[in-house]
Amino acid sequence: LLYIGLKIITCIIPKTKCKYIHKWKSDYEFNAVIRVLIECFLNMTFCSILNMWELYYGSFASKISLVAAGLAGVLCLGFLIIVMRLVENPKEELELEEFKEKYGTVVEEINIEKSFWAVSYYPVYLIRRILYAVLIVVLINYPVLQLVIII
Numbered sequence: 001l002l003y004i005g006l007k008i009i010t011c012i013i014p015k016t017k018c019k020y021i022h023k024w025k026s027d028y029e030f031n032a033v034i035r036v037l038i039e040c041f042l043n044m045t046f047c048s049i050l051n052m053w054e055l056y057y058g059s060f061a062s063k064i065s066l067v068a069a070g071l072a073g074v075l076c077l078g079f080l081i082i083v084m085r086l087v088e089n090p091k092e093e094l095e096l097e098e099f100k101e102k103y104g105t106v107v108e109e110i111n112i113e114k115s116f117w118a119v120s121y122y123p124v125y126l127i128r129r130i131l132y133a134v135l136i137v138v139l140i141n142y143p144v145l146q147l148v149i150i151i
Contacts, residue, residue: 038105044075045130049137052070083126087107
């Protein structure tokens with residue numbers, strides 16, 4: 001919401017009058033979108049898988065819903081691939097100020113000097129979320145098996 005508010009304000013106020021707001025908005029340009037997708041990833045994935053699992057072609061609205069679920073699923077998988085590509089960059093590139101301004105939310109909380117697994121925290125996190133959503137939907141009739149696999 002902060003990013004949307006800053007976007008509206010920067011459209012109204014010229015850059016010469018309020019440099020700080022324009023700088024603040026540019027800092028949130030990519031990071032805000034990435035952070036929102038990371039936070040909403042489980043919900044989007046779960047709803048997408050649930051809707052595609054219960055295929056129902058009865059009405060026009062259900063067909064639109066199925067297409068929207070498919071697009072959300074493609075967005076989730078595409079976002080996972082993008083995050084994986086971002087963290088596989090060399091460590092020197094991950095430490096660049098330009099990279100941190102654009103994609104810093106992916107590596108800001110992580111010590112990139114450690115191992116590959118430390119840098120791959122978000123891709124592993126997102127893969128776990130996909131598997132969690134798939135287990136909930138696919139194994140709905142086997143709650144004990146769900147518990148064993150999740151734990």
